[in-house]
Amino acid sequence: MNDPLIELRDRLRVFTQEREWDRYHTPKNLAMALIVEAAELAEHFQWLTPEESQSPQDGKRARIRDELADVLIYLVELADALDVDLAAAAHDKIAKNALKYPVEKARGNAKKYDEL
Amino acid sequence: MNDPLIELRDRLRVFTQEREWDRYHTPKNLAMALIVEAAELAEHFQWLTPEESQSPQDGKRARIRDELADVLIYLVELADALDVDLAAAAHDKIAKNALKYPVEKARGNAKKYDEL
Amino acid sequence: MNDPLIELRDRLRVFTQEREWDRYHTPKNLAMALIVEAAELAEHFQWLTPEESQSPQDGKRARIRDELADVLIYLVELADALDVDLAAAAHDKIAKNALKYPVEKARGNAKKYDEL
Amino acid sequence: MNDPLIELRDRLRVFTQEREWDRYHTPKNLAMALIVEAAELAEHFQWLTPEESQSPQDGKRARIRDELADVLIYLVELADALDVDLAAAAHDKIAKNALKYPVEKARGNAKKYDEL
Structure with missing residues (x-):
């Protein structure tokens, strides 16, 4: 493929x-x-x-x-x-976002997005 | 892959x-x-x-x-x-664009773009 | 003023x-x-x-x-x-919009907006 | 007027x-x-x-x-x-920009703009 x-x-x-x-x-x-x-x-x-x-x-x-x-x-x-390389850039950015918005703090909270 | x-x-x-x-x-x-x-x-x-x-x-x-x-x-x-399906949509759109901007008419001509 | x-x-x-x-x-x-x-x-x-x-x-x-x-x-x-002249341009455009969206047809109808 | x-x-x-x-x-x-x-x-x-x-x-x-x-x-x-009040907001913003981009530093320098 x-x-x-x-x-x-x-x-x-x-x-x-x-x-x-x-x-x-x-x-x-x-x-x-x-x-x-x-x-x-x-x-x-x-x-x-x-x-x-x-x-x-x-x-x-x-x-x-x-x-x-x-x-x-x-x-x-x-x-x-x-x-x-778009796909590599996107994966790197998702990894950064995961650190910036840890699950326990970000859950259900759109306010976190303000700092995106 | x-x-x-x-x-x-x-x-x-x-x-x-x-x-x-x-x-x-x-x-x-x-x-x-x-x-x-x-x-x-x-x-x-x-x-x-x-x-x-x-x-x-x-x-x-x-x-x-x-x-x-x-x-x-x-x-x-x-x-x-x-x-x-993003990739399929993009291929369909490129095929449409190829019909809309045939090579011999579009060559080097940014004006064609006006109608995009 | x-x-x-x-x-x-x-x-x-x-x-x-x-x-x-x-x-x-x-x-x-x-x-x-x-x-x-x-x-x-x-x-x-x-x-x-x-x-x-x-x-x-x-x-x-x-x-x-x-x-x-x-x-x-x-x-x-x-x-x-x-x-x-921005103000003149805006007034001319409102006049155009008034013709395009007559009150009786446009009332409460966001679909008219689709053609804006 | x-x-x-x-x-x-x-x-x-x-x-x-x-x-x-x-x-x-x-x-x-x-x-x-x-x-x-x-x-x-x-x-x-x-x-x-x-x-x-x-x-x-x-x-x-x-x-x-x-x-x-x-x-x-x-x-x-x-x-x-x-x-x-749009006009008041614009004048206030121009005053802020004047402080941020003093004439002597900003002259001819688009890089200053990067921080706008």
């Missing part, structure tokens, strides 16, 4: 090179594109209650899935531009 | 459940947290030229890596909450 | 020129800084219920006020860089 | 009440809407160089003006929901 993050990275490299879009794909531009896609994703939930957001209407599900995809695409491209 | 997106999802499920944070992890809240992390990432590049953004100072690299990790973490949690 | 948006614009021009920060204040950079400040503002509300968000804790009020200020500061600077 | 921020606030109160949209206008939701509009604004600049961003194409100017308006509208609504 192949690593899907590596597969995506390699497919996106080809996609970008074929279109000669490398010149636009600086970390600054990709970070801006990433946040724009994250906002398009958030837009689907902005007027919903937290409860309503748990079951988006059928008509919205396909669009939400596409926005999730866009965020992952720019994230993989940005990590590639900066030569960062 | 295991799929790192599935491994992350499973590790994050345990992390969240142990802390009883599920109640906070509605799609609305996770989408908001995702955009906040994307902005913290973008902040590192905001006053740099696109060229400067390609080689962040050493002192910043570790922080940028952590922000990339945070974006991936919330993205995996949000996709999990909505029951979306 | 003076127009506070003009007063702010003029005060910010002096502030920026004294520090020779004009070179960093391109519309692209200011738009990025604006979104980063908007995210810092949103961060205060991300784990709260919509109801809880209506009365932030005392300790947070001063920080939220500062973040609101930061958003206004970058918005005034960006409008100035693009030579846009 | 009237204060445009107060005029806008009052006009938006009427607009919202007529449509019975108050229930959607919690600080949490307005903060989310604000960031979404800030991202729509940033989207116009994401693939441009900082220099290109200084003179947007004519076709884009009207849309950028509308996005600036949307950001101001949600900012005024959010400040109203939290009972914050």
